[in-house]
Amino acid sequence: MYEDKLTFLEKTASVDIFKYSKQGIKTILDSPKHYNHELMIRAGKLSKEGFYSLVKYNGGYMLLVPLTKDEGLILSPKIDSLNNSENSFSNIDFINHSTSLAKLTYFLYTMKSAPNWNLVIFNLNEISDPVKQIQPMKNLSDFHRFANKMVDFFARLDEKNFKIYINKMKKCQVFGNALTTDNIIRGEKDILIDIISKLTDRAAKEGLPFERDVYIQSISVQKIELQANILNFNGWLEEIPYAYFNELKKWRENLFIDKADKIEHYLKINSRENIKLKDISSELEISEQSLNAIFKKKYGTTIKQYLTQLKIENAKELLTTTQLKIHDISEYLSFVDESYFISTFNKACGMTPSKYRQKYIEKLLNKKSV
Known part of the structure; x- marks a missing residue:
């Protein structure tokens, strides 16, 4: 029975699994879960057959796996009460494994080979086109210009403009599907590491304690280098800067409270x-x-x-x-x-x-x- 297999998947992948359809949202397994019904209905409406979808909301993500035109599965990471830089690292892990997790879930539920669909990312809090994860290499100079502006607004903790320039960086479509030709994988890693370097240097100038600054840098670089390829480049492009943003924000808030x-x-x-x-x-x-x-x-x-x-x-x-x-x-x-x-x-x-x-x-x- 698929229930046994999905129970195992829930435990090993630390996710909760739901089913969406025109009738609404329901749990797949016997045990009820803590979930936001309205949020999942909104997410389910974004799902399109022919794509796996990551839906970003507040500080986390949901993964949508279509089964037919009108129904599919939603995978939601287990609840985490913390709201700091650690969440960004958890999001990065979820993003990087989302395609393989979607395919595994599809197979375990249907016992049929999973479609080799592309992944798209939606932001539930913003009205925008989905960010497809297959993009040609271009606009590199604009990308670095936007990255420098993003770092400036990071230093000011101006979240509105910080987010605007992250989105501008995404729209540059610098890299696409993790191709192995022309060492594009290495290029994706180097671009992310360059952004980490910019953020680390600026955070130090803004007074972020050395041990926290270096910790985020080392964890981020380690996660990047451990990947065989960088799946979902734009997901990494958002979560890594937010790891720094949340840490600097928390540190500054602590300076001014008793x-x-x-x-x-x-x-x-x-x-x-x-x-x-x-x-x-x-x-x-x-x-x-x-x-x-x-x-x-x-x-x-x-x-x-x-x-x-x-x-x-x-x-x-x-x-x-x-x-x-x-x-x-x-x-x-x-x-x-x-x-x-x-x-x-x-x-x-x-x-x-x-x-x-x-x-x-x-x-x-x-x-x-x-």
Whole structure:
């Protein structure tokens, strides 16, 4: 049965698999998943038979694998609570393996040889033509001019113009399908490494700590050099600059916030994790003994109490926007066990998670009947 094979694929590739059709979105496997139904419907409408499609939304991607004219599969990477440069590296990995992953998924679902389709990339947040990954070599001088402008806006953290010049770089159509003739593969790698070099130098001038600057540089170059060829060149072209952009932005924000705000920010971006005081102390370089005193002075509550509040708010969202089981929500939010999650939620909200979900559904039904 294809279900067993797709279950294995979900685990090994760390993705969730859904099916889209005119009837909407549904999960392929038995276990319900956390997903944005409306977002996936919008993505599914972009799918075209004859192409595999990567759809970019906010900070991530979905991979669309058409089965017929009106239906197909959506592969979504597992949820990640962090929003920093590490996400860009995860996106790069997903982009680079997207074509082979799409073909494998098609084969496992249909048990037929996967079509040798090209890949296109859409941005769900922008109205634009898809970026095809088969392009002739041209406009190299314009490309480097736009790259220098992109680096200038990176230094200013002007995201609007930063993104504009990344898109201009893409439209130059510098390289295309990873051909082996004329050493185009090496050329693609060298162009990406040149951009990394520009960003590394500028980040250092802007004051980004040496260890973070060099870390992004080494990881980026390593990922490039480990590839036999550069599939989806334009995907790399966006994610690598954003790894630097997010890191510089985070560093500058930290310069202008006090210790209590740093703790609060750390708790928010890691709210689903089982955070210990020693983790915060190590990450923020604040003594473990002084953490609660610093935080309570500004926010009037302990770190543990605040983290619990964040988890409860996350739980409410999951209860009302997904079909996840109570046990799965408890596990996702790193509670000790399901019973502790239920008692904590009941104490905070005056009702159990199941009752909260039930009341929400009843409220929706009453609105529809009016």
